[in-house]
Amino acid sequence: EVHLVESGGGLVNPGGSLRLSCTASGFTFSFYSMHWVRQAPGKGLEWVASMSGHSYIYYVDSVKGRFTIYRDNDKNSLFLQMNSLRAEDTAVYYCARDMATTVTTFRSDYWGQGTMVTVSS
Amino acid sequence: DIQMTQSPSSLSTSVGDRVTITCRASQSISTDLNWFQQSPGKAPKLLIYAASTLQSGVPSRFSGSGSGTDFTLTISSLQPEDFATYYCQQSYTTPPTFGPGTKVEIK
Numbered sequence: 505e506v507h508l509v510e511s512g513g514g515l516v517n518p519g520g521s522l523r524l525s526c527t528a529s530g531f532t533f534s535f536y537s538m539h540w541v542r543q544a545p546g547k548g549l550e551w552v553a554s555m556s557g558h559s560y561i562y563y564v565d566s567v568k569g570r571f572t573i574y575r576d577n578d579k580n581s582l583f584l585q586m587n588s589l590r591a592e593d594t595a596v597y598y599c600a601r602d603m604a605t606t607v608t609t610f611r612s613d614y615w616g617q618g619t620m621v622t623v624s625s
Numbered sequence: 626d627i628q629m630t631q632s633p634s635s636l637s638t639s640v641g642d643r644v645t646i647t648c649r650a651s652q653s654i655s656t657d658l659n660w661f662q663q664s665p666g667k668a669p670k671l672l673i674y675a676a677s678t679l680q681s682g683v684p685s686r687f688s689g690s691g692s693g694t695d696f697t698l699t700i701s702s703l704q705p706e707d708f709a710t711y712y713c714q715q716s717y718t719t720p721p722t723f724g725p726g727t728k729v730e731i732k
Contacts, residue, residue, distance in 0.1 A: 541669075549661075549669060549712055549723040564720045598668055610716035611659050613680065615668035 506530040506614045508599045513619030520589050520623070526582040526599030526616055534558070534577035537602035539612055540584050542595035542621075552597070553584065556608050567593075589623045596620050627651050627715050631724035637732040644700040646727045648713035653693045657717035660689055660698045663726075664709045672711075673698065703729070 512524040526538070537560070540552040553573040554562045561573060572585040582599055597619050600612035628651040638644055648658065656676035661669040671680045673689035676696055686701040700707055708731055713724040 548726050549663075549714070551721045551723070562719050603671070603674065610714075610719070610721040611671070611674045612669075613671050613674075615670070617668055 508614055508616035510599050510616045510619040513621045515622045516589055517625050518590060518623055521587045522621060524584040524597055524619060528580045533580040535605040537608040538582045539600045540573060541598045541600055544595040554608060560608060591623050594621060594623050626720055627718060627722055629713055629715055629722050629724035631713060631727050633727060635728040635730060637730045638703060639732050640703055640705055642703050644703055644729060646698045646711055648696040648724050650694045650715055654715045654717035656692045657715055658696045659714045659716055661712045662709045
């Protein structure tokens with residue numbers, strides 16, 4: 505069974521940094537592209553970043569230069585390093601698996617439970 | 626970026642009713658349209674991908690249609706567990722973008 509578990513959220517001051525982790529199980533992690541999607545309190549969903557099994561990386565414009573997505577396929581883990589955090593980055597951050605292998609479709613068939621990031625002084 | 630809109634933004638309905646939600650893209654996205662269901666406090670759940678393909682395990686009362694810019698999600702007979710917020714998402718190009726959501730509430 506596929507499981508995705510996020511961790512690393514918390515309260516951080518504006519301008520601060522945080523690293524989110526997503527630990528995957530139940531599938532061959534390196535075969536799949538992975539995504540981070542966020543949801544501000546009471547708001548809709550916003551795609552943040554994606555990384556293919558080994559190389560391709562995409563970011564939404566609002567986080568380019570501040571966030572870095574990376575993965576450790578040996579440890580079945582996905583990460584999101586978030587720097588220069590702003591109040592508008594406050595959200596639940598979800599880790600999600602792309603539904604296809606070898607290509608990135610941006611269709612996510614499995615999601616974690618999310619981790620809350622609050623940027624406030 | 627491709628903008629996604631949904632209508633209605635919310636609706637009140639009853640168990641057993643037929644529900645139709647529409648989604649429109651700001652430009653043609655072929656059939657690269659996905660539907661998600663999100664219950665309060667839960668992660669989104671993929672219902673339909675490629676506009677009309679039912680995700681494994683999703684009940685057959687859910688169906689999707691459309692191509693180009695206009696799409697529809699239909700729930701043929703609403704069940705108690707279907708009261709939730711529904712989002713469309715285009716996966717045609719980056720950045721993938723979501724609609725604002727349609728909240729289905731109990732009348």
